[in-house]
Amino acid sequence: MLAGAGVGEAMAAGDDNLPPNVPEWMKTLGSSVTAHPYGMPSQYEKNVIRRNVGWLTATEESSINFTPIHELDGIITPNGVCFERHHGGAPDIDPDQHRLMIHGLVDRPLIFTMSDLMRFPSVSRIHFIECPANGGMEWKGAQMDGVQFSHGMVHCCEWTGVKLSTLLAEVGLQKSAKWLLAEGADAAAMTRSIPLDKALDDVIVCYSQNGERIRVENGYPLRLLVPGWEGNVNVKWLRRIKVGDQPWHHREETSKYTDLMPNGIARQFTFVQEANSVITSPCPEKPMKFGKGFYEIRGLAWSGHGRIKKVDISTDGGNNWHTADLQTPVLSRALTRFRFPLQWDGRPMLLQSRAMDESGYVQPTIEALRAVRGLNSIYHKNSIHTWRVKPDGEVENVQIA
Amino acid sequence: MLAGAGVGEAMAAGDDNLPPNVPEWMKTLGSSVTAHPYGMPSQYEKNVIRRNVGWLTATEESSINFTPIHELDGIITPNGVCFERHHGGAPDIDPDQHRLMIHGLVDRPLIFTMSDLMRFPSVSRIHFIECPANGGMEWKGAQMDGVQFSHGMVHCCEWTGVKLSTLLAEVGLQKSAKWLLAEGADAAAMTRSIPLDKALDDVIVCYSQNGERIRVENGYPLRLLVPGWEGNVNVKWLRRIKVGDQPWHHREETSKYTDLMPNGIARQFTFVQEANSVITSPCPEKPMKFGKGFYEIRGLAWSGHGRIKKVDISTDGGNNWHTADLQTPVLSRALTRFRFPLQWDGRPMLLQSRAMDESGYVQPTIEALRAVRGLNSIYHKNSIHTWRVKPDGEVENVQIA
Amino acid sequence: QTKPAAHKPFGFGTAATKEQIAGWNIDVRGPDGAGLPPGKGTVADGEQLFMDQCSACHGEFAEGAGRYPELIGGRGTLNSNDPRKTVESYWPYAPTLYDYIRRAMPFGAPQSLTDDQVYSIVAWLLNQANVWPEDKTLDAAGLRQVKMPNRDGFLAGDPRPDVKPDTCMTNCRKTPPKITSDLAARLGVTPTQKTAD
């Protein structure tokens, strides 16, 4: 092996390991079954990482990083690269000393240990979580030269925990109960108000992510999973749920996570992540580098309203559309992988994907979205995304009218 | 935080972090979004690891380790703890210098780079892979005091790659083609013969596992996925496929992976992993430590013949059975999580699970299996497993008649 | 003993005592100030505290420093092209300010201020925002009465979907596509794809 050679780019290696030669890794034993009790990716995959945008936030503890969606396949996001968003850093919590308190308009305020919570009936569901600021840097124009940054505030995992409705039955809701406040055990003591209807419907108090315990960055040892709703309400490091009769109007649901309209009025409690999609191959990070010919266009679609029903692809900036294949099973409120076979003639393209969900909602153009919402609402920018493909196969993030 | 205190067991912590006190991790910033570009589990989860059985094999490079299935939830196995089985260690392959050669009874023998392979139409499927020796230590009697060791040679991931049928169409099969030989680029140059029917049906040449590139331990950068068939044929580090007209009868399909019957005749090419199941909670590692009362019995079922149709639970050693809930969606040839609510009266139990699949196959008792196969066939021991639960909640691996 | 459990409490968890709840029950509700603790503070004390503990990030006039948020100013900008969303211009409820400072500020040392200190800082900030007199002591009752400038600036019902579905498949465009923004590749604001160590 060419030790010392740059990882992640083609090596001028000679052909020692290529046929007809026997590669060196066939001539000597590899690593043993005790070498990696908990494994990590190959040394050659060091480019598959979360990345942040330094200029975006004042600090790196109240900040965001992005899932490398251009490097991923299928619908499951591996835990190591699920995007992070936190407001006071990711706390290193001892699970034996972590508690969930549920109180307020309840008959029996209770405190649960992790061990208590794991005794309840459990459920597992595959769902996406998306930050509502995903794409928010692009309201005014194309800005990020990469799909990791334009769409990477999303991940999709199998979550396991106890239904919140089970815990609420345990404490006994009082008649006047209508909203909950969920609070995190981080240095921001993050809070969000959640309507009781949703809480009793499908919200899960989760302790596992893709089989193993939740990662520190994603809420260890306990977080809310609020299927299809904006990431921020999926409160991480969950320590407290208070039952009340009205929302709290806390900082994260007034100052932030509200959508300012051109008339100066802001929408509040816009919870659902409407249908969105993006082509992850090609993209600026993965140009069409083989010239004319066959390419499989690959991408992700998702909707907070349920299942993705259809994804269409356009190569001419939305004049004509062709329906892509969806990876099955298509799961409700989960990432959905689409694939489309394209025979490229080498001419420039304006490549787009357009998702539809089972509610009948169709992803809008950026023009249509701006016509209603203007340029300053930050959140919920789920418009059809355009990649300009140049004759040399380079891909650029552009916006079109 | 009590730095230096033992991880993985309850700490005599004082109550500094417990209500009404504010836990220390809420008073100071946690780690930033640049701290862990690729994340790892919490420091408190150091017990969730693959483990090996030292006395089982002569070396640790031709050996096995086991998935900690007692620590996992849902159906996805995180890549870091997928069991490993290899015959010459896990090679550290440079993907840029890895090649797949397809030749033999083909019209156009071809060599593919990783980049070539990723250009083809791709598919993603969630499937289990199980070593046919899973449970093999227990043919003669209960031996392993833990479900990690009695059943941990299985994992379930979302695999992505190109269908083998696509590649075979590319090279052009000759009329006489009937079998393939798949060969790994490890120090064992592992080979297995695979019938063409299966190859053309659902076999995938995979480069991704749970979204990211396959882990070194599981075949990086390329492996076969042969849905439902014994782990060994899912050749890792795949470097060569040769097309032929009959099987090769190589060492791994004669000396090994053949099932010796009491009459001295061995079954060969017993590919399918028949339906299997096991209760993962409780188990020896996870006793019923809360005394009488409610427990959710949790476990895993799977079948190489397709979907799991039903899992029954018995607490009285198979006299009476009760149907468990199956986590949806139930996927073909994937781990299936079952759950069963149990009100324990504190008396001893002989706890069992019994899986049925869509082919109508029902997991047999160990007696029934031994009556046909004797004690020396090593592989394919998929019998109903029995946990003895003692009044103190301790769980032991036993066998019953 | 194998019958599924009937619907009744499982009995897991421990009763939360009044004292335990009191320690963790830090939330203050915006509209009615429910949860505001006893105590009080003055604008003058608040000024001192803000200079010591907050101004490094938020500026001596709470105008913000570097990329840290500005807390004051911005009135009348919300319907402009460059809205400035501050406590003064944007926040609908004054008690939320108490809640947030207590739970999250100063950044890096949250829950380190006494209840009175938080009242003082809130008093100073509200005074800077021109909604609290300089010489008046602030307490729970006072805070409940403050009407923030943008009190009526929020729409609680979610009016989405707010765009019409367009499912056209063929010849959908009236005009050829026109690129309206194509600077991303040249702006130079995208982090390079360098690898972790």
Added chain:
Amino acid sequence: QTKPAAHKPFGFGTAATKEQIAGWNIDVRGPDGAGLPPGKGTVADGEQLFMDQCSACHGEFAEGAGRYPELIGGRGTLNSNDPRKTVESYWPYAPTLYDYIRRAMPFGAPQSLTDDQVYSIVAWLLNQANVWPEDKTLDAAGLRQVKMPNRDGFLAGDPRPDVKPDTCMTNCRKTPPKITSDLAARLGVTPTQKTAD
């Protein structure tokens, strides 16, 4: 340009040259020895090579050392309670021995022997197994003619399912359950659940 690609070769990959194939095409087929390379070897050379390169693990008589596999012996044990599966007793085809040694042995240094050396080692092992005369040079033609003792010991068709489905739900047992094996917790062969560092 957006029409799905028709069914024809995609054109990816590179033609494999004869030379490239030759270097990687190491498999030898068991039943007919297809793929056996030219060359030859003697029992005497094989003995020396085995002592030098193999006996540390497999023993001087190929009887196995420690937990390393025994390669010789075990005839007549396959239908006993304690079957010994060796090259001599179990392997159906002699060319497979050539294939396996070349691809995987010596453990840790596979593909390091010359084709002639492999013939010699195979000759010695087959001689130990009493299926090859001591003084005869072994080559491809010779190896193809060897009939291994367990040649007919394998059933190629998979006869499963080989147990009847039992779907009984209630009162299924004729006799109360009897524990036939319960030593697992006391055997002491299970690794402790200690953590990784």
